[in-house]
Amino acid sequence: MTPDSFDFLVIGAGIGGLSAAAELSRHGRVMLIEKESAPCYHSSGRSAAMFARHYGSAAIRALTDASEALLNKAARHGFYEALAPEARGILFVAPAGYDGPADANEGQVRITAAQVAELVPLLPAEKVDHGLWDAASCDMDVHAMHLGLARILRSHGGEIRTGAELTQASRGADGWHVVAGGKSLRAAAIVNAAGGWADEVATLCGAAPLGIEPRRRSAVLIDPPESAAAIRPVQAWPMVFDMDQTVYFKPEGGKLMLSPMDATPVTPHDCWAEELDIAIAVDRFERLTGLAVQRVSHSWAGLRSFLPDNEPAIGPDPVIPAFYWLAGQGGSGIKIAAAAAALLAAHATESPLPDGLGAELARFLSPARLTAKAAD
Structure with missing residues (x-):
């Protein structure tokens, strides 16, 4: 050749x-x-x-x-080595008063509000109905x-x-x-x-x-509350979704990464997080946890492409x-x-x-x- x-x-x-x-x-x-x-x-x-x-x-x-x-x-x-040696786990959280589907799916177990608070100290038990816990998932x-x-x-x-x-x-x-x-x-x-x-x-x-339909997904970084981090190191927390999958957060380099789980159709380009999506991510996190976000230290967005x-x-x-x-x-x-x-x-x-x-x-x-x- x-x-x-x-x-x-x-x-x-x-x-x-x-x-x-x-x-x-x-x-x-x-x-x-x-x-x-x-x-x-x-x-x-x-x-x-x-x-x-x-x-x-x-x-x-x-x-x-x-x-x-x-x-x-x-x-x-x-x-x-793509797979982290220790599992992080994924936790779906039903807030207090939740009346939606409550059954665990494959790979999940239902846990109590107290168990949720033990896994993620920034989620007080009084704000949680229950959780669905997948212990096997890990970082890549x-x-x-x-x-x-x-x-x-x-x-x-x-x-x-x-x-x-x-x-x-x-x-x-x-x-x-x-x-x-x-x-x-x-x-x-x-x-x-x-x-x-x-x-x-x-x-x-x-x-x-x-x-192909490219869809924008946004994310931000915030500082985790020191009081919760003192109870359990942030890096040991799982990835957390609300039960309706409108927001998630996970540890990321000593901070918390939040996403409003947006999936906005866009033309393919080098995208960035829109101010509205940043605000939505913060608002949904605050509603889930009852905590006030003081500062967003970084934001970004990426494309996820669907057929x-x-x-x-x-x-x-x-x-x-x-x-x-x-x-x-x-x-x-x-x-x-x-x-x-x-x-x-x-x-x-x-x-x-x-x-x-x-x-x-x-x-x-x-x-x-x-x-x-x-x-x-």
Whole structure:
């Protein structure tokens, strides 16, 4: 192959694209391109990053289970350690007077108001009806994943090129010819892992858009109350949601990260937290805890991209040859990245499906399901 020719061109260097590029590098020469100045610039670098085993659709939970085995394998081989060694847990809190559904879901146990207050001292028992406790969930180290995946990719001769926005793409008898960052490249196959820009990439490549909808999710950092931190160290607190999932908070570097759990549809761009969303996050936190927030020390926002049925698309485009989708992971992209990449690579290399990911799930996640619905 000439220096500008690759077996696989992966577009988008979030955790999904990095994972796919690292996995494919075992099968051929890979170029990973990113329009921004660094990998993990958008959603991947702005996430709460929890490995929530029991959260999401059946397909997401299957991908999460398969990812756990792959992440543990990566740790055993010394590539990177994505999963925190100690569980943080996720706690859903029903405020006093709550009259909604009270049954525990898979992986949860119902706990009393007093037990809630013991886990999270800033939630006084008199303000709580009960909690639903998932003790198994843990933090994820996105930075360690980023560095480890990049090492794997480069160890197999793969390359990462930043500041390389795709501007032209066409497919001929000898494969794909593209221009990215002003430079020409050739590749046998393209993987579209462009997040909120995935439909734009597809259009450039002659594929029909799947209906990607980027949605903004905002977050802020506040100082935790010293009185509560004195009872139990903040870093030991779980991630906490209100029962209706309108706000969450979790420890983050000695502070508390709050989010109003907004999901505002936007055009894909480098987004930021709006003043209204910041105010909503603070108000909902204050209503849940009864505490007054004195100062917001930092705020930000990221894009989470969804398809019309809120499930990912992983696999070959039904019309355009040698064009593969890895898109629409929503808020689950980091925790499912390992399994999604393994499934994508199985499609792209015509290899056996990964353990735990059978043919039925692969068909369910196929991009063809969305083009078929559009045709109907």
